[in-house]
Amino acid sequence: MKNIRQTQNAITRLFVTSPKQTAIANFPLSNRAALIEDAKRLDGDLAAGRPTGEYSSPGWSNRLGTVLTPASIPGVYTADRPFYWNNIDVGGRMTVIRLENGHLWVHSPIELDEQLRNALDTLGTVKYVVSPNYEHLKYASQWHKAYPEASMWGCPGLAERMPDIRWAGEIPAHTLRPIAGVTLDSCWDFETITPLHLDMEVNPFTGKPFFNEVIFYHQPSKTLMTTDVYWNYPQDSGVPNDHLGGSEWELAPRVDSIPLGSKLWKWGMDKVYLPFFKNFMIKDRARFEEIATVILDEWNIETVIPCHGDIVRGKELCKSILTTHLR
16 A cells, blocks of 8 residues: 555656656657556556555666556556666566457566566456567566466577477568468467567677567557667666657656666667677678668657667657667
């Protein structure tokens, strides 16, 4: 009860701040209001006696400190968590999509605890669990054991790497678009959540794919989900998307400080890894351009949810940041 009241009070305080403080460029007020109301409902759901509100102290990698946070309409939620690599918080985000039939589609599963399970129970039934690349698989086995009836899906080649999991299948490789009329057993509708295998990258030291990532586009909410091909770490100010002209808002408040390790990680990813990726890891530039064309010109993206860093909203802003990042 105490935790829920604290979270509701925090959301209420943010909700009554001035428009100047909470303005988000290119983000419709109606969508913002709907997400806030959904957050209040989710974080204050006492009907089943299962508090799903405050989870941890707020920080840059979980700005509200909640178990789940509404992210897009309809039915897209995120579980934002600190994730430590060599004592550096690099952030980690799982995305959950509630499908029309009440089934839940889970992208890049994080550590599963009782609070998260309770929160998911308020949304629906976990039906699909997706490990989208070779790196975001630490908790796949945990989810496989916790949800034995769920269909486990991985990026191409993952089943061989993790034979302990009973995989329903791997995302089809080397396809740019869903094949009309083709369905896979124990799989979701690719017209609703569309996968795209990034098959153009290779580790120059091994000659094999490094991340071997699959990204996903949720057509009803116009949301793109990325794992490691795009990240969006915060600036020193602690304001979400400060470097993109953004500002804090009700579900993404500013934080007091960004840890030094996280700031150094951002510098390394932006200034060292990204140029290395573009110059040395893209083995097929013609293929990469085909992939970029699908993302930028065929998908009508209005929200970008990266696994690392802040969510980006607004059609023009999403296209701008993705164009800069990819091209």
